[in-house]
Amino acid sequence: MKIKNPSLEKIAVKKEQYPHPNLSEIALAGRSNVGKSSLINSLVNRKNLARTSSKPGKTRTINFYNIDDKFRLVDLPGYGYAAVSKSEKDDWGQIIEGYLYDRENLKEVFLLVDIRHEPTDNDLMMYNWIKDMGFSGYVIATKLDKVGKSKLQQYIKVIAQKLGIEDRKKIIYYSAETKENRDYIYKLMSEILG
Ligand code: GTP
Numbered sequence: 001m002k003i004k005n006p007s008l009e010k011i012a013v014k015k016e017q018y019p020h021p022n023l024s025e026i027a028l029a030g031r032s033n034v035g036k037s038s039l040i041n042s043l044v045n046r047k048n049l050a051r052t053s054s055k056p057g058k059t060r061t062i063n064f065y066n067i068d069d070k071f072r073l074v075d076l077p078g079y080g081y082a083a084v085s086k087s088e089k090d091d092w093g094q095i096i097e098g099y100l101y102d103r104e105n106l107k108e109v110f111l112l113v114d115i116r117h118e119p120t121d122n123d124l125m126m127y128n129w130i131k132d133m134g135f136s137g138y139v140i141a142t143k144l145d146k147v148g149k150s151k152l153q154q155y156i157k158v159i160a161q162k163l164g165i166e167d168r169k170k171i172i173y174y175s176a177e178t179k180e181n182r183d184y185i186y187k188l189m190s191e192i193l194g
Pocket residue numbers: 030031032033034035036037038039051052053054055056057058059060076077078079142143144145146174175176177
């Protein structure tokens with residue numbers, strides 16, 4: 001997969017604002033700060049197309065990235081960020097739910113988790129939700145560069161156990177810093193998009 005011309009096509013919170021469902025979409029879900037926006041930047045080879053921050057809660061809208069007019073990568077707002085009000089949390093839930101439940105051109109949802117931490121109950125809820133909706137249940141374990149190779153399998157095991165994943169191939173480890181496994185994700189996306 002060679003990406004030549006990625007752009008931020010649309011920022012949305014409600015359905016009327018979504019772009020036309022003429023292109024297939026792959027969405028990225030996960031806790032705030034897990035690296036969703038960084039994954040997009042590294043996939044499209046741009047430093048700042050998707051805005052990132054070391055402070056959680058950066059992306060609070062659904063951001064649709066148009067990839068060469070072939071498909072879209074969809075950056076969902078991160079959940080589980082403690083320092084927001086209850087009403088804001090409800091908003092996020094509705095924004096995410098509104099999109100995931102009713103998007104005919106949505107082909108796959110990747111759940112991102114930080115490789116170093118056991119997934120939270122929110123992650124588990126999100127993951128079960130994704131599977132219940134009939135998606136494959138791929139998990140991208142981010143920030144691979146922060147763990148030593150010798151510990152890798154231990155970390156993957158914790159993630160697999162918490163999320164109830166039997167097929168370890170469903171868990172893809174990744175680093176937006178080193179871009180390790182980027183080709184694997186390109187290949188997976190190509191397969192998903194057919
Ligand atoms: P929200 O927009 O708040 O939902 O967060 P997000 O999931 O989009 O996270 P974002 O991409 O903004 O990354 C959060 C922080 O983690 C930033 O400081 C990134 O530089 C850092 N980060 C993301 N991916 C990696 C990675 O693979 N390795 C390392 N070392 N840092 C990463």
